[in-house]
Amino acid sequence: DTAVSQTPKYLVTQMGNDKSIKCEQNLGHDTMYWYKQDSKKFLKIMFSYNNKELIINETVPNRFSPKSPDKAHLNLHINSLELGDSAVYFCASSHQDRFGYGYTFGSGTRLTVV
């Protein structure tokens, strides 16, 4: 029943490895996002896709590559992981209603690079 689900919930990996985080939403939303929450709890957008098309790419190193095979999925692949990539990554999706954008967030993936 989970609206926005991310896997894995926790990921511990060594520097230099390549890893992927998956996100799926069953809400029928057109737009999906990746946000990064750093160690100071600061949240910043990384990417946004609308109906499989990239619409936001916020000066993120090109080691990070999002992929959206269909509008219900937005995965994040990270190459050559660095210590500074340790963070919580949140996936979200949104729709527009009469009040504007309504967002639903996933429960986050806690990435630790050692």
Next chain:
Amino acid sequence: AQRVTQPEKLLSVFKGAPVELKCNYSYSGSPELFWYVQYSRQRLQLLLRHISRESIKGFTADLNKGETSFHLKKPFAQEEDSAMYYCALGSGNTGKLIFGQGTTLQVKP
């Protein structure tokens, strides 16, 4: 520049006391403002958005365009209100959210 500022990193109050979490924004257009809450190690949940003028869990927030503020208020804090609160600005037509730095609310018994 589009920016959201939450000046307090931590706000500590006693149960039953009034709470005001401050949020100021900078945006050239007509702002779309939100408050999100994150309980310990959980997902962000929408608390309220200015356009719908709701009151959720006793919290309210009024948009003051003159002061460019959207402060979150509750008359009587409860222990279960302890969480991280984020003010966010919807930016343009992309759906992008710009978050403030977050304020941790600690309600003591």
